[in-house]
Amino acid sequence: MKFDWRIGQRILLAATVLILASVSLSSRAAVVLQYHHVSESTPASTSITPDLFKQHMDYLSEHDFKIVPLPELVKQLKSGKALPDRAVAITFDDAYESVYNEAYPLLKKRGWPFTVFINTDPHDQNKKSFATWAQIQELAKQGVTIANHTTKHGHLLRLRDNESRAQWRERIKQEILDAEQRITEKTGQKHRLLAYPYGEYDNHVKDVLKELDFVAFGQQSGPLFALNDLLALPRFPFGGSYGDLQDFSTKVNTRPFAIASVELYEDAVLKKPLKDLVLAHGKKPVLVITLEDQKLLPRVNCFASGQGAIKTEVRDGKLIVQANKPLQAGRARYNCTAPTGEKGRFFWFSQQWLTKGKDGRWAHED
Numbered sequence: 001m002k003f004d005w006r007i008g009q010r011i012l013l014a015a016t017v018l019i020l021a022s023v024s025l026s027s028r029a030a031v032v033l034q035y036h037h038v039s040e041s042t043p044a045s046t047s048i049t050p051d052l053f054k055q056h057m058d059y060l061s062e063h064d065f066k067i068v069p070l071p072e073l074v075k076q077l078k079s080g081k082a083l084p085d086r087a088v089a090i091t092f093d094d095a096y097e098s099v100y101n102e103a104y105p106l107l108k109k110r111g112w113p114f115t116v117f118i119n120t121d122p123h124d125q126n127k128k129s130f131a132t133w134a135q136i137q138e139l140a141k142q143g144v145t146i147a148n149h150t151t152k153h154g155h156l157l158r159l160r161d162n163e164s165r166a167q168w169r170e171r172i173k174q175e176i177l178d179a180e181q182r183i184t185e186k187t188g189q190k191h192r193l194l195a196y197p198y199g200e201y202d203n204h205v206k207d208v209l210k211e212l213d214f215v216a217f218g219q220q221s222g223p224l225f226a227l228n229d230l231l232a233l234p235r236f237p238f239g240g241s242y243g244d245l246q247d248f249s250t251k252v253n254t255r256p257f258a259i260a261s262v263e264l265y266e267d268a269v270l271k272k273p274l275k276d277l278v279l280a281h282g283k284k285p286v287l288v289i290t291l292e293d294q295k296l297l298p299r300v301n302c303f304a305s306g307q308g309a310i311k312t313e314v315r316d317g318k319l320i321v322q323a324n325k326p327l328q329a330g331r332a333r334y335n336c337t338a339p340t341g342e343k344g345r346f347f348w349f350s351q352q353w354l355t356k357g358k359d360g361r362w363a364h365e366d
Contacts, residue, residue, distance in 0.1 A: 029083065029087070029223045029224065029225040029255055029256050030068065030073055030083050030087035030088065030089065030223065030224045030225070031087070031088050031089075031223050031224065031236060031251070031252050031254065032070070032073075032088075032089045032091060032217065032224055032233070032234070032235040032236070033056075033088060033089070033090050033091060033235065033236055033238065033252070034091050034092075034093060034195075034217075034219060034235040034236060034237045034238065035048055035053070035090075035091070035092050035093075035099075035103070035237075035238055035239065036092065036093050036094055036096065036239055037096050037098050037099075037239070038050055038053045038092075038096075038098045038099060038102040038103045039096075039098040039102065042096070042098065042129070044239075044240050045239060045240040046239045046240065047239055047240070048238055048239050048243050050102045052243060052244070052245075053102065053103060053106070054106060055245050055248075056238070056243075056245070056248050057106060057107070057110065057112075059245065059248065059249060059252070060088060060252070061110065063086070064086060065086045065087070065088045065252070066084040066085070066086055066087050066088065067088055067089070067090065067110075067112045067113060068083070068084065068087045068088065068089050068113070069089070069113035069115075069145060070089045070091060070113075070114075070115040070145055070147070070193065071115075071145055071191050071193065073087065073089050073224070074193065074215050074230075077224070077225075077226055077228070077230070078215075078230070080226055088252060089113075089114075089115065090107070090112065090113075090114040090115070091114065091115045091116070091117065091195070091217070091235065092114065092115070092116045092117070093117045093149060093195055094117070094118070094119060094122075094130070094149065094153070095116045095117075095118040095119075095123065095130060095131045095136060095149075096129055096130060096131065097129055097130060097131050097132075097135070098129075099116060099131065100131045100135045100136075100138075100139065104139060104144075108142060113143060113144070113145070114144060114145070115144070115145040115146075115147055115193070116136070116139065116144060116145070116146055116147070117147045117148065117149040117193075117194070117195035117217075118136065118146060118147070118148075118149050118179075118183065119149040119150050119151060119152060119153035119179065119197065120150075120151050120178070120179045120182040120183065121151045121152050121153075122153075123136065124182070133186055136186065136187065137186060137187060140186075140187035140188070140189060145189065145191060145193075146183050146187045146189050146191075147183070147189075147191050147193040147194065147195065148176060148179050148180050148183065148191075148192075148193060148194040148195070148214070149179070149194070149195050149197060150175045150176055150179050150194070150197055151175045151178050151179045151182070152175060153197045154175070154197060155197065155198065155200060155362065156172055156196065156197060156200060156201065156205045157200055157201070157202055157204070157205060157278065157354065157362045158361075158362050165204070168204075169204070169208060172205070172208050173208055173211075173212065176194065176208070176209075176212060176214070177212065180192070192212070192213055192214045192215065193214065193215050193216075193217070194209060194214045194215070194216045194217070195216070195217045195218075195235075196216060196217070196218050196219070198219070198331070199218040199219025199220065199237075199331065199352070200218075200331065200354060201216065201218060201231075201232060201277075202276050202277055202278050202354065203275070203276045203277075206229075206231040206232065209231050210231060214231075215230045215231070215233065216230075216231045216232065216233065217233045217234075217235055218232050218233065218234060218235065218352060219235060219237050219352075220232075220234050220235075220333055220350040220351070220352040221234060221235070221236050221237065221251070221333070221335060221348065221350040222234040222236070222254065222256065222335075222348045222349055222350045223254045223255055223256045223348060224256075225256040227256075227259070234350060236251045236252070249344070250344070250346065251348075253344060253345045253346075254337075254345070254346055254347070254348040255340055255345060255346070255347055255348070256347065256348070256349070257289070257291055257296070257336075257338070257347045257348075257349050258291060258292040258293055259289060259290070259291060259292070259349065260290040260291060260292050261288075261289075261290040262287070262288070262289055262290075262351070263287075263288040263290075264277075264285060264286070264287060264288070264351075265285065265286040265288065266283065266285065266286070267284070267286060268286050268320065268322055270286065270288065270320075277352055277353055277354050278354045278355075278356065278362065279327065279353055279354065279355045279356065280355075280356055280360070281326075281329060281355060281356055281357060281358045281360070282326045283326055283327060283355065284322055284323045284324075284325065284326050284327065285322070285323070285327070285353055286320060286321065286322045287302075287320075287321040287322070287334050287336075287351050288318050288319070288320055288321070289318065289319040289321070289336065289349065290317065290318050290319075291319065294317050296338050296347070297314045297317075297319050298314065299338045299339060300312060300319055300336050300337070300338045301336070301337055301338070302321045302334055302335065302336040302337075303334070303335045303336075304323040304324070304327070304332065304333070304334050304335075305327070305328075305331075305332040305333050306328060306332070307323055307324050307325065310322065310323050310324050310334070311324060312336075319336070321334055321336060327353055327355045328355065329355050329356065329357045329358070330354075330355060331352065331353070331354055332352075332353045332354075332355060333350050333351060333352050333353065334350070334351045334353070335348070335349070335350045336348070336349045336350075336351075337349075
């Protein structure tokens with residue numbers, strides 16, 4: 001059998017295009033890590049031990065990751081400039097004293113930048129377990145980014161009893177602006193970067209952040225890349241049952257899917273588009289993903305919070321994803337992954353959902 005050089009040429013060209021597309025997408029990708037407590041004596045669900053945190057940092061160093069300041073990363077994302085390969089930003093929420101006592105010395109020794117998102121009221125009130133303003137000022141002088149986590153760390157979605165939407169909007173705006181002003185007064189920094197308390201946001205919350213010209217981060221997992229929504233940027237949270245070294249190495253090496261579109265529906269009939277992430281009680285929402293590389297579709301596996309693997313279907317060149325049973329009240333996610341073809345590396349996408357209680361209210365507390 002003779003080899004047709006024209007077929008070979010076309011195969012080589014297709015492979016080259018695929019490699020170039022992969023490199024281009026990868027070069028615009030980064031991973032943002034999220035931690036809370038670095039301690040053995042704090043709530044397990046939001047804590048990582050000092051020893052395990054050191055293992056995470058050692059892994060980054062040993063595998064030549066580029067540690068990038070978060071403001072620089074955001075600037076590059078906004079401009080569309082290529083990110084360094086294997087780029088990572090390190091973040092902490094709430095500015096607990098363990099961040100100052102345990103994480104800061106380790107990161108300072110390595111000369112690595114990091115960001116602390118602070119909710120300012122506990123520091124003004126000298127609350128136990130939180131870093132003092134003097135400690136935060138020391139961090140700031142050493143080049144640590146101090147960013148906004150609101151004043152009170154409340155559930156931003158929640159309206160108070162008898163509160164109108166207009167009143168809610170003004171209250172939330174003031175909480176964000178007051179925190180930003182307090183951070184500037186104490187540290188001289190003003191980045192207009194915010195981490196949503198509990199990772200919670202909806203379209204109303206995002207509209208406030210857009211009006212205030214903020215960039216905002218959630219807690220839905222996945223790598224960061226230039227096509228992300230700058231009002232809902234993903235981070236990988238580590239704490240509790242998430243974060244052993246194998247889990248960490250998988251997540252820090254992820255790459256984004258090349259996604260053409262994302263659609264959200266109430267049910268699998270796909271005739272009722274969802275306008276927001278907040279769901280009525282007892283729903284099994286549907287995620288519809290269109291990938292630029294449709295050959296990946298059969299290799300995608302998806303998972304739902306508290307349910308493990310969930311059903312997927314390829315229909316008309318789109319991936320249809322739905323939970324096996326109704327989502328429980330509170331926060332939930334669909335995580336979808338597929339092997340990239342590189343050993344130990346996966347494409348990753350996460351969709352957050354917020355489900356109301358039976359009374360129709362967003363009352364989730366933890």
